Amino acid sequence: QQPVQSPQAVILREGEDAVINCSSSKALYSVHWYRQKHGEAPVFLMILLKGGEQKGHDKISASFNEKKQQSSLYLTASQLSYSGTYFCGTQPSGSARQLTFGSGTQLTVLP
Amino acid sequence: DVKVTQSSRYLVKRTGEKVFLECVQDMDHENMFWYRQDPGLGLRLIYFSYDVKMKEKGDIPEGYSVSREKKERFSLILESASTNQTSMYLCASSLLGPAIWFFGPGTRLTVL
Numbered sequence: 001q002q003p004v005q006s007p008q009a010v011i012l013r014e015g016e017d018a019v020i021n022c023s024s025s026k027a028l029y030s031v032h033w034y035r036q037k038h039g040e041a042p043v044f045l046m047i048l049l050k051g052g053e054q055k056g057h058d059k060i061s062a063s064f065n066e067k068k069q070q071s072s073l074y075l076t077a078s079q080l081s082y083s084g085t086y087f088c089g090t091q092p093s094g095s096a097r098q099l100t101f102g103s104g105t106q107l108t109v110l111p
Numbered sequence: 112d113v114k115v116t117q118s119s120r121y122l123v124k125r126t127g128e129k130v131f132l133e134c135v136q137d138m139d140h141e142n143m144f145w146y147r148q149d150p151g152l153g154l155r156l157i158y159f160s161y162d163v164k165m166k167e168k169g170d171i172p173e174g175y176s177v178s179r180e181k182k183e184r185f186s187l188i189l190e191s192a193s194t195n196q197t198s199m200y201l202c203a204s205s206l207l208g209p210a211i212w213f214f215g216p217g218t219r220l221t222v223l
Binding site: 030 | 170212
């Protein structure tokens with residue numbers, strides 16, 4: 001079952017902040033975040049593991065609430081280059097081979 | 112740098128044709144995956160493989176099959192293409208464990 005992402009789309013000005021949320025109905029082993037620009041392949045941003053270990057990306061941070069099976073991606077002081085579609089991917093506990101993606105959040109940063 | 116390549120960027124086929132989509136990765140990854148991407152639905156997992164000759168169904172395997180004869184190569188097969196299989200197909204690979212997924216550039220398949 002796909003994780004649920006919100007919002008579906010967000011438009012902001014350069015320098016503003018944004019938060020993208022991801023929630024799952026399953027107990028999770030990890031949460032991944034990817035960004036896809038138009039016509040390109042998704043690119044890794046962040047991985048959050050059960051137990052708190054985080055591997056990150058410069059100027060972008062994320063949190064993982066294991067009890068609620070929720071993750072949030074925080075983009076601060078957004079830049080034009082942040083525009084794209086953001087996907088969260090979840091790996092359920094006991095099935096770490098699969099990565100199931102949400103439907104995506106389209107982020108547009110305007111000058 | 113990890114590289115995942117797909118045999119075609121664009122492909123046009125007729126209904127009923129057998130279609131092969133090829134994916135090759137050059138980093139000795141154990142896991143390989145096929146996703147399809149449709150507007151509003153995100154990336155949906157079709158099949159994945161964690162070893163040569165091993166395969167597992169993902170969320171939407173109907174109408175597809177796969178083959179993995181060599182570690183670096185993972186093929187997606189549409190035995191009899193249908194118009195509802197018109198989509199963007201993305202291949203990915205990763206190491207075992209909490210690893211990064213690396214994606215190929217995608218193949219946009221149109222079935223007429």
